[in-house]
Amino acid sequence: MSLPSREIRETFLRFFEERGHRRIASAPLVPDSDPTLMFVNAGMVPFKRLFLGEETRDFSRATTSQKCMRVSGKHNDLENVGRTPRHHTFFEMLGNFSFGDYFKEAAIEYAWELLTQRVGFRPQDLVVSVFRDDDEAYAIWRDRIGIPTSKIFRLDEKENFWSMGDTGPCGPCSEIHFDWGAIPGRADDDPSSDSGRFMEIWNLVFMQFNKDASGAMTPLPKPSIDTGGGLERWAAVLQGVRSSWESDCFTPLVARAAELANVVPGSSAETDVSLRVVADHARALAFLIGDGVLPSNAGRGYVLRRILRRASRHGKLLGQDTPFIHSVADRVIDQMKEAYPELGDRRAYITDRIRREEERFLETLSKGLTLLEGEIGELRAKGAMELPGATVFKLYDTFGFPVDLTADILAGQSMTLDQSGFDSAMSEQKTRARASWKGSGDKSVQEIYGRIASDLQTTFRGYEALTLEAKIATLLQGGELVGQAGPGEKVEIVFEETPFYGESGGQVGDRGRVTTATGEVEIEDVQKPVAGLFVHHGIVRKGRIELDQDARLEVDRASRQATVRNHSGTHLLHSALREVLGGQAMQKGSMVGPDRLRFDFTHDAPLTRAQLEAIEDRVNGWIVDNQPGETREMDYKSAIAKGAIAIFDEKYGDEVRVVSFGDCSRELCGGTHARATGDIGLLKILSESGIAAGIRRIEALTGLGALRHIRAQERIAQEAAERLKVPVAELPARVGKLLDERKEAQKQIDDLRLKKQGGGATDLFGSARPIAAIAGAKAISGRVEDVDAKAMRMLIDDLRNRLGSGVVCLAAAGEDKVLLAIGVTKDLTDRLQAGVLIREVAAVVGGSGGGKPDFAQAGGKDASRIDEALAVFDRLVAG
Numbered sequence: 001m002s003l004p005s006r007e008i009r010e011t012f013l014r015f016f017e018e019r020g021h022r023r024i025a026s027a028p029l030v031p032d033s034d035p036t037l038m039f040v041n042a043g044m045v046p047f048k049r050l051f052l053g054e055e056t057r058d059f060s061r062a063t064t065s066q067k068c069m070r071v072s073g074k075h076n077d078l079e080n081v082g083r084t085p086r087h088h089t090f091f092e093m094l095g096n097f098s099f100g101d102y103f104k105e106a107a108i109e110y111a112w113e114l115l116t117q118r119v120g121f122r123p124q125d126l127v128v129s130v131f132r133d134d135d136e137a138y139a140i141w142r143d144r145i146g147i148p149t150s151k152i153f154r155l156d157e158k159e160n161f162w163s164m165g166d167t168g169p170c171g172p173c174s175e176i177h178f179d180w181g182a183i184p185g186r187a188d189d190d191p192s193s194d195s196g197r198f199m200e201i202w203n204l205v206f207m208q209f210n211k212d213a214s215g216a217m218t219p220l221p222k223p224s225i226d227t228g229g230g231l232e233r234w235a236a237v238l239q240g241v242r243s244s245w246e247s248d249c250f251t252p253l254v255a256r257a258a259e260l261a262n263v264v265p266g267s268s269a270e271t272d273v274s275l276r277v278v279a280d281h282a283r284a285l286a287f288l289i290g291d292g293v294l295p296s297n298a299g300r301g302y303v304l305r306r307i308l309r310r311a312s313r314h315g316k317l318l319g320q321d322t323p324f325i326h327s328v329a330d331r332v333i334d335q336m337k338e339a340y341p342e343l344g345d346r347r348a349y350i351t352d353r354i355r356r357e358e359e360r361f362l363e364t365l366s367k368g369l370t371l372l373e374g375e376i377g378e379l380r381a382k383g384a385m386e387l388p389g390a391t392v393f394k395l396y397d398t399f400g401f402p403v404d405l406t407a408d409i410l411a412g413q414s415m416t417l418d419q420s421g422f423d424s425a426m427s428e429q430k431t432r433a434r435a436s437w438k439g440s441g442d443k444s445v446q447e448i449y450g451r452i453a454s455d456l457q458t459t460f461r462g463y464e465a466l467t468l469e470a471k472i473a474t475l476l477q478g479g480e481l482v483g484q485a486g487p488g489e490k491v492e493i494v495f496e497e498t499p500f501y502g503e504s505g506g507q508v509g510d511r512g513r514v515t516t517a518t519g520e521v522e523i524e525d526v527q528k529p530v531a532g533l534f535v536h537h538g539i540v541r542k543g544r545i546e547l548d549q550d551a552r553l554e555v556d557r558a559s560r561q562a563t564v565r566n567h568s569g570t571h572l573l574h575s576a577l578r579e580v581l582g583g584q585a586m587q588k589g590s591m592v593g594p595d596r597l598r599f600d601f602t603h604d605a606p607l608t609r610a611q612l613e614a615i616e617d618r619v620n621g622w623i624v625d626n627q628p629g630e631t632r633e634m635d636y637k638s639a640i641a642k643g644a645i646a647i648f649d650e651k652y653g654d655e656v657r658v659v660s661f662g663d664c665s666r667e668l669c670g671g672t673h674a675r676a677t678g679d680i681g682l683l684k685i686l687s688e689s690g691i692a693a694g695i696r697r698i699e700a701l702t703g704l705g706a707l708r709h710i711r712a713q714e715r716i717a718q719e720a721a722e723r724l725k726v727p728v729a730e731l732p733a734r735v736g737k738l739l740d741e742r743k744e745a746q747k748q749i750d751d752l753r754l755k756k757q758g759g760g761a762t763d764l765f766g767s768a769r770p771i772a773a774i775a776g777a778k779a780i781s782g783r784v785e786d787v788d789a790k791a792m793r794m795l796i797d798d799l800r801n802r803l804g805s806g807v808v809c810l811a812a813a814g815e816d817k818v819l820l821a822i823g824v825t826k827d828l829t830d831r832l833q834a835g836v837l838i839r840e841v842a843a844v845v846g847g848s849g850g851g852k853p854d855f856a857q858a859g860g861k862d863a864s865r866i867d868e869a870l871a872v873f874d875r876l877v878a879g
Contacts, residue, residue: 068091071307100222107206257318285308450530470497560672574601
């Protein structure tokens with residue numbers, strides 16, 4: 001039986017749905033509830049809070065095909081990709097889960113039935129392993145399933161015991177392996193060996209213990225099941241091939257890469273490695289960018305950039321000098337969009353991002369080669385044959401050069417590199433990265449909130465009302481449960497019902513007050529540390545409050561209404577951005593409070609004034625139209641089918657809330673909104689800026705805040721006009737005239753300064769001396785006075801042009817600094833490079849600098865050593 005991978009996935013999910021499991025869509029690759037992970041790397045990650053008892057859901061059985069990445073931490077498969085049969089960066093993990101429902105017997109029976117009766121594994125080809133002390137699992141496999149004891153292996157903790165961490169849920173596991181057949185001379189082979197005979201296809205984890213800090217394990221009150229099987233491995237076996245690269249998960253992608261690179265798969269081992277790397281990495285890039293990760297120099301973005309550069313480097317090895325990874329990613333989208341529709345929706349965005357980044361890297365690669373060639377020239381000049389580790393690291397870190405690429409280029413020059421120096425620099429960088437890594441996703445959920453949430457859920461009533469009566473269900477101070485609190489004390493309060501909005505979806509928490517018969521609390525913020533739990537943060541302003549007291553909850557009406565205007569304004573702003581800039585302008589974040597709104601979106605260039613005005617005009621046109629607002633609850637698929645926009649980084653349940661304004665905006669949103677667009681009053685954009693590669697930010701005001709801003713701007717313009725004694729309408733022309741006059745005055749000053757230096761330049765030219773090692777070339781060095789960087793550049797150009805062939809070094813002393821500049825005529829830049837010379841000269845005066853081969857500038861601190869610096873220049877040039 002040969003099943004396509006898409007049928008394997010669907011058969012798995014449908015099998016468990018038929019047995020009472022909720023089919024859950026894959027969570028994004030970016031974890032939203034685990035600060036210890038950079039990426040989701042296993043199917044259980046999205047359910048971690050459930051397993052820890054910190055969260056409850058309306059199901060006790062689930063099944064998923066979860067997107068996973070293993071490119072960081074202890075699960076880092078990056079360097080093995082392409083060179084082994086089964087290592088990948090991105091993969092899909094099929095899983096079924098029981099949260100205190102069924103346990104070992106049902107988990108094992110389900111697994112065996114699915115494998116042998118639904119997808120076509122032959123029983124005689126399968127073996128299982130269990131933890132050495134797990135007699136219960138051993139007996140189930142032997143007695144209930146009927147597997148011969150010769151095919152059941154008892155293995156140690158390393159192979160068959162799973163822990164969530166140093167403490168917490170843990171338990172034995174049972175792995176199902178495909179047996180490729182006996183290997184001569186390995187009669188005692190078992191699944192723990194690396195012989196290649198056995199391939200793990202499914203791991204059944206039996207969470208039955210809780211491990212404390214001492215290592216002691218106690219039984220869990222509700223044992224659970226967590227299973228995981230790699231779709232790519234299943235596909236390989238069920239399609240009769242030994243390597244997942246030969247399965248339909250990868251063959252179309254390898255074929256596309258080979259077609260684009262005009263190479264033949266199988267023509268050489270290294271060609272095959274490069275084709276596999278490109279295929280694998282294109283999958284990873286498509287899914288990462290589809291989930292909102294963008295290239296950067298830190299965190300997840302840096303990992304994505306490394307993956308793309310590694311793929312591009314292998315493209316170079318295949319002979320590709322132009323971007324092509326994006327075309328392979330396009331094939332990934334064709335292949336996977338049925339299972340992951342968001343890929344199809346974001347196709348243009350994904351492929352465009354990959355193409356742009358690859359273009360930048362190919363340019364950077366060229367610059368890196370130029371740097372390396374310059375360093376090789378310096379080494380030769382000094383008689384050295386080893387490239388310093390710091391330089392190797394710079395090539396790696398700044399220009400994306402793999403170390404083996406640098407080594408290959410050096411080998412062609414009969415040179416080597418300082419591997420230990422590179423390793424040391426890499427170690428320092430990793431230390432810095434660990435120090436700066438702030439975790440991922442939401443903040444770590446404090447245990448106390450998890451305990452509260454397991455017994456209490458808050459119902460939000462703030463859509464309908466801003467006041468209500470409720471009992472104080474929980475009272476905390478400093479993370480500890482208390483019975484009462486007095487004047488001036490900070491408190492956290494939980495109610496079973498609340499009109500206060502808890503911060504989420506970019507909207508800040510409400511402000512207001514809570515009043516009891518004995519006291520009053522000013523509520524400053526409301527947070528939702530766990531799904532369904534609203535924690536009201538405040539200060540006791542009057543009297544005392546006590547646990548279980550009846551209280552009156554009142555939201556600050558003016559603050560809420562201002563927040564509503566700003567939140568509805570972001571929805572209209574989002575729609576206008578997409579109309580003006582195109583569908584690739586997608587929300588990447590927002591902040592909505594009573595005083596302002598901030599909206600982050602994907603776009604590669606600053607917006608022009610005309611674009612900003614067009615966006616403002618659209619939004620305010622919709623406001624004038626007073627289009628009615630509407631909110632509806634519906635299932636996620638129906639909402640998307642009706643055109644509702646889902647935000648990149650938000651996670652949605654099966655039922656979603658759709659907020660619409662006439663025909664101009666429709667989004668999935670849980671926030672509070674205006675009854676009609678006219679309630680917003682006015683929207684005024686304050687600023688537009690870049691906050692990261694490919695991410696822009698707009699800040700704006702609505703309503704009275706926008707009006708106050710316009711009045712303030714009018715006041716500033718009026719004051720300026722009065723000082724310049726012109727009407728406001730003539731202010732731009734008057735300021736322009738003043739700037740022109742200033743520019744002309746500065747030109748006259750520069751001309752006088754150059755005229756004054758003219759005689760000095762003539763004297764310097766007269767001091768030109770031949771360079772002994774370079775026939776026909778001359779050198780000039782000397783001091784100049786009363787010049788700035790611009791004037792010094794002009795002097796350098798003048799002297800260099802008059803020399804025809806040569807090099808010039810000038811130095812000037814200011815009040816507390818030294819200015820240096822070096823110019824080299826074009827014909828000598830292959831032998832004397834200004835950027836190289838300036839580094840050594842500037843070091844003498846305690847400075848640094850750089851530049852191009854024909855011109856470089858530097859600053860310094862010690863003017864008393866200018867003559868020494870010039871002497872160093874003379875010595876370097878003399879050779």
